[in-house]
Amino acid sequence: MSALYLRVTDLGVRYGETVALQEASLEINQGERLALIGESGSGKSTMAMAVAGLLPRGASVIGTLDFPVLGHSLRLGRDVGVLFQDPDGSLDPVMSVGDQIAEVAMMHQGIGWIAARVHAAELLGHVQIARPLTRLNSYPHEFSGGQKQRIALAIALAGNPSLLIADEPSSALDTVVQRHVVNLLDELVRERGMTLMFITHDIALASERADKIGVLYQGRLVEFGPAAEVLGSPRHAYTRALINTHISLDTPHSKRLPEIDKAGLV
Amino acid sequence: MTSPTAPILEVKNLSKRFGDRGRAGLFDINFSVAPGETLAIAGASGSGKTTLARLIMRLSDPDAGSIHLAGQDITDLHGERLRRRRNRFQMVFQNPLAAFNPRATVRSILEDPLRLHRLANPREYVGRITAALERVGLSANLIDRLPHALSGGQRQRVAIARAIMTKPDLIVLDEPVSALDVSVRARILNLLLDLKDETGVAFVFISHDLAVVRAFAERLIVLDDGRIAESGETETVLKAPKTTTTHALIEAVPRLIV
Amino acid sequence: MKFWRNLNWEGRVGAALLAVLILMALLASVLAPGDPLAISGDPLLRPFTVAAHPLGTDRLGRDVLAGLMHGTRTTLLVAFFSAAAALVVGSIVGTLAGFLGGVGDAILMRITEAFQTVPGFLLALAAISITGPSVPTLIFAISLGNWTQAARVTRAEVLSLRERDFVAAARTLGMHPLEIAFREILPNAYGPTGSLAAISVAAAILIEAALSFLGFGDPNRVTWGSMIAEGRTVLRSAPYLSIVPGIALVVTVLAVHLIGRGLFPSGRLQP
Numbered sequence: 001m002s003a004l005y006l007r008v009t010d011l012g013v014r015y016g017e018t019v020a021l022q023e024a025s026l027e028i029n030q031g032e033r034l035a036l037i038g039e040s041g042s043g044k045s046t047m048a049m050a051v052a053g054l055l056p057r058g059a060s061v062i063g064t065l066d067f068p069v070l071g072h073s074l075r076l077g078r079d080v081g082v083l084f085q086d087p088d089g090s091l092d093p094v095m096s097v098g099d100q101i102a103e104v105a106m107m108h109q110g111i112g113w114i115a116a117r118v119h120a121a122e123l124l125g126h127v128q129i130a131r132p133l134t135r136l137n138s139y140p141h142e143f144s145g146g147q148k149q150r151i152a153l154a155i156a157l158a159g160n161p162s163l164l165i166a167d168e169p170s171s172a173l174d175t176v177v178q179r180h181v182v183n184l185l186d187e188l189v190r191e192r193g194m195t196l197m198f199i200t201h202d203i204a205l206a207s208e209r210a211d212k213i214g215v216l217y218q219g220r221l222v223e224f225g226p227a228a229e230v231l232g233s234p235r236h237a238y239t240r241a242l243i244n245t246h247i248s249l250d251t252p253h254s255k256r257l258p259e260i261d262k263a264g265l266v
Numbered sequence: 267m268t269s270p271t272a273p274i275l276e277v278k279n280l281s282k283r284f285g286d287r288g289r290a291g292l293f294d295i296n297f298s299v300a301p302g303e304t305l306a307i308a309g310a311s312g313s314g315k316t317t318l319a320r321l322i323m324r325l326s327d328p329d330a331g332s333i334h335l336a337g338q339d340i341t342d343l344h345g346e347r348l349r350r351r352r353n354r355f356q357m358v359f360q361n362p363l364a365a366f367n368p369r370a371t372v373r374s375i376l377e378d379p380l381r382l383h384r385l386a387n388p389r390e391y392v393g394r395i396t397a398a399l400e401r402v403g404l405s406a407n408l409i410d411r412l413p414h415a416l417s418g419g420q421r422q423r424v425a426i427a428r429a430i431m432t433k434p435d436l437i438v439l440d441e442p443v444s445a446l447d448v449s450v451r452a453r454i455l456n457l458l459l460d461l462k463d464e465t466g467v468a469f470v471f472i473s474h475d476l477a478v479v480r481a482f483a484e485r486l487i488v489l490d491d492g493r494i495a496e497s498g499e500t501e502t503v504l505k506a507p508k509t510t511t512t513h514a515l516i517e518a519v520p521r522l523i524v
Numbered sequence: 525m526k527f528w529r530n531l532n533w534e535g536r537v538g539a540a541l542l543a544v545l546i547l548m549a550l551l552a553s554v555l556a557p558g559d560p561l562a563i564s565g566d567p568l569l570r571p572f573t574v575a576a577h578p579l580g581t582d583r584l585g586r587d588v589l590a591g592l593m594h595g596t597r598t599t600l601l602v603a604f605f606s607a608a609a610a611l612v613v614g615s616i617v618g619t620l621a622g623f624l625g626g627v628g629d630a631i632l633m634r635i636t637e638a639f640q641t642v643p644g645f646l647l648a649l650a651a652i653s654i655t656g657p658s659v660p661t662l663i664f665a666i667s668l669g670n671w672t673q674a675a676r677v678t679r680a681e682v683l684s685l686r687e688r689d690f691v692a693a694a695r696t697l698g699m700h701p702l703e704i705a706f707r708e709i710l711p712n713a714y715g716p717t718g719s720l721a722a723i724s725v726a727a728a729i730l731i732e733a734a735l736s737f738l739g740f741g742d743p744n745r746v747t748w749g750s751m752i753a754e755g756r757t758v759l760r761s762a763p764y765l766s767i768v769p770g771i772a773l774v775v776t777v778l779a780v781h782l783i784g785r786g787l788f789p790s791g792r793l794q795p
Contacts, residue, residue, distance in 0.1 A: 039447040040418065145311065174444075174474035175518035176310040201447040204520035231524045245452050246522050247477045249504065256459060257452040257481055323696050352698035364689040367708050382698045428697075 004068050005030040005163070005195045006051065011063035013046050013055065020046040020059075024221040026214055030069055030162075033189065033196040035206035035227070037242065038216035044199045047216065048165050051197065052082050070162070078108040081156030083185075085168040087148035090155070091140040097124070097151050098136025101158045108159030123154040127184060146177035150184065157188065164189055165197045170205070182209065203242045207231055215239045272337055273298035274435050274468045275322070275355075280331035282317060292317055292492045295331070301435065304462065304469040306483035306500065308476060308515060313489040315472045319440045322470065323357050324348060336435060353383045353432035360441040362421030366413040372399070372424055373409045379431035398427040402457060419450040423457065430461060438470045443478060455482055477519045480504055488512050535786015541779035549596040556590035560746045564590070568762050582754055582765050591746045592772055598747045599776065602659060602732045606666035607724035613667070614674025615710065615717055621675070622682025622713075623705040629679075636675050644669020648731050649740065657742045662735065666728045673724070674717050681713035722784020726777045733773055748773055 006028045013021040021043040028034045038044040049055050051065060053074055067074060074080045084090050092100055101123055102116035111119065117136065124132035127150040129143075140148055149169060156164060166185060170178035186209050189196045200206050206213055206227075213230040215223035215238060222236040234240045241260040276298045283291035292314045299305045309315045320326050322333060324340060332341040335355055343351065359365040366375055376395045380386050386394050396406040402423040413421055422442060429437050439458070443451040455478065461467060473479050479486060480500055487497040490511040496503055507513050548555075558564070563585040564577075571580040571588070579588040621632040639647070644666075651665035685691065686709065694704045735741050736749025748769035755765030 039449045174311045175476070175520075176474065176514050178520075179518040201449065202520055203448070204522040207523045208520060231522070242449065243522065243524070245449070247448070247452065247455075247481050248522055249477050249480055249516065249519050250521075256456050259452045259456065260449050320692075325692055325695060349698040349700070352696060357693070357696045359689045359693060361689060365693050367690050367694075367712065369711055378694075378699065379697050428693075 538782025618678025
């Protein structure tokens with residue numbers, strides 16, 4: 001049984017009058033992959049940003065975050081890397097990609113410039129960017145959306161963090177590219193023994209690659225447990241609704257698609 | 267005169283070059299859409315789907331080939347003559363927020379088609395707008411909201427309301443649910459299905475998500491690098507894919523593993 | 525009131541100062557009746573010495589305070605109208621250039637560049653010497669130098685807005701290109717131009733003062749520039765004659781600048 005990496009106890013986040021998240025508690029072990037599922041506004045990103053320590057200044061936070069393995073609170077870049085939804089937003093348009101990766105490596109691994117560039121080339125190779133040495137000097141606009149997202153992943157990994165938080169990393173990409181990015185994410189995390197927190201609104205995407213699943217609805221964690229349990233015998237009506245209304249290639253072709261009936265939920 | 271079974275949209279030998287030094291493009295595209303039919307055009311990004319959508323909507327001119335709407339060649343229509351035909355074919359865009367003037371209220375957005383095509387006199391606008399909002403499942407008291415004050419699903423409904431105002435024969439939908447949460451997609455798709463049943467409008471549905479395509483479209487064209495890789499009835503193509511592109515698209519759909 | 529609440533302290537100070545200045549301009553005839561250019565007392569009285577002339581008198585015995593208050597009118601009128609004219613003309617030219625593209629854009633931009641290469645003050649000077657000085661011609665002359673910035677900034681915004689989906693949507697609905705340019709695009713291109721407003725007004729104030737100083741202002745009106753010019757000859761013995769209107773200039777430009785900061789804080793281009 002691997003060690004407990006993160007324990008969230010009664011986490012609540014408020015922006016003035018608005019409650020974004022309340023009474024959320026969960027546990028992740030080292031090396032596990034947690035998928036947080038919910039629609040826009042459910043609080044899933046809020047939870048991830050709270051863990052990362054990236055909430056905006058106006059947020060008031062209650063509850064506790066414990067990192068037993070680390071023994072201290074998370075340091076951005078060093079302990080946790082974050083991958084965001086918008087590939088364009090994550091990359092500095094006026095810096096070469098090699099510099100952006102190297103900068104993180106230098107800052108958090110304490111290595112020199114040359115070593116950092118070598119490391120950057122290696123990382124570009126790991127995220128399957130072709131001809132990494134040449135592309136160190138390329139700028140973000142020279143890459144496609146999927147490539148940019150993979151470069152952002154390289155930047156997130158450059159500090160050798162133990163936790164990776166991916167906030168809807170593939171929602172802005174088409175299904176084929178999404179498949180590549182998600183596969184890659186999974187592979188790299190496993191290889192490095194990292195812990196993964198993956199946020200998505202797509203329960204199928206979560207089901208493919210999660211050890212634990214948490215479901216958020218209207219600011220509450222309505223379901224949490226091992227993936228097989230949550231998907232096989234869901235306890236909350238919203239989880240059941242998500243599973244039943246999922247559109248897949250295997251669902252029988254009928255005239256109308258099943259919808260989530262919000263009125264019937266708690 | 268067009269016969270009842272004449273296609274509502276016909277695309278013949280359509281080609282357009284774009285991209286870096288004209289290396290990418292659409293090459294020799296041929297297909298037709300029957301009245302009331304839903305045709306899906308699927309492909310990965312860069313396959314040319316959006317270029318094709320913009321060509322059909324006459325937002326840009328092709329380098330070769332022709333486009334026929336209800337039997338009339340619209341390829342060379344420009345200016346006022348084109349604008350007068352626009353009520354017959356409309357479009358719904360992928361990003362609901364980007365598709366609206368940020369300063370325009372829902373009222374103003376829905377008044378535009380009525381005003382531009384003189385479909386009602388100004389006193390009747392409110393009535394027509396309220397009816398359109400109800401038709402897409404929205405409350406009439408959203409009428410003075412700005413786009414940023416609506417949810418993604420609400421915005422897309424307003425976009426659909428705008429598209430149906432002129433009672434078009436054809437609507438091109440460019441990834442209409444890709445930017446929405448999965449939990450909202452079913453509702454929007456059902457709305458579109460209902461509208462199709464009621465009005466007999468034809469859809470050209472562009473998507474990279476084959477699961478959604480399967481649920482929505484009778485026929486399917488798969489684009490790869492600007493060419494048609496496969497086409498046929500959706501069920502047939504998906505059951506027996508013949509090209510690697512189609513295989514990749516099928517394989518890319520996330521599977522719910524219970 | 526909502527306007528006041530939305531301003532930060534910089535904006536409030538600026539707005540308060542400007543309010544005082546506007547009051548001065550409006551009430552000049554009430555608070556300092558009579559012709560400010562008329563001789564009303566002994567010459568070269570120092571400020572704060574005689575109750576009837578709180579800010580003293582100039583070489584000819586004309587009241588400084590009266591001159592200051594009446595001068596506010598000219599300054600504010602000319603500055604605001606010329607800045608407004610410059611912004612409006614610039615926005616229209618920028619929108620047309622950005623939207624038309626191609627040859628139309630090229631022609632409009634070459635014209636803009638032609639105006640930009642000549643310093644605004646010289647343009648104003650040249651215009652005034654042809655038309656002769658009066659308030660309307662001053663407004664025209666000063667706006668000649670100011671409009672090009674608004675044109676460039678608006679054009680840049682329009683170029684980026686042109687590619688947006690809502691413009692494509694307007695086309696698919698059948699909207700006429702001119703309507704798209706002025707109803708869909710221009711209102712959304714205002715942001716950066718707004719922050720230019722403060723700069724334009726400040727520049728206009730200073731150009732007007734400089735023109736008056738050089739004697740190219742309207743000779744029938746007293747302005748701060750002409751007062752500073754008048755004080756030149758007695759600068760050593762009676763510096764207050766130039767300093768007092770100079771301070772008024774500084775305060776006005778500061779007020780406009782502060783309001784600009786209040787409306788567009790941290791240099792953001794959009795409020």
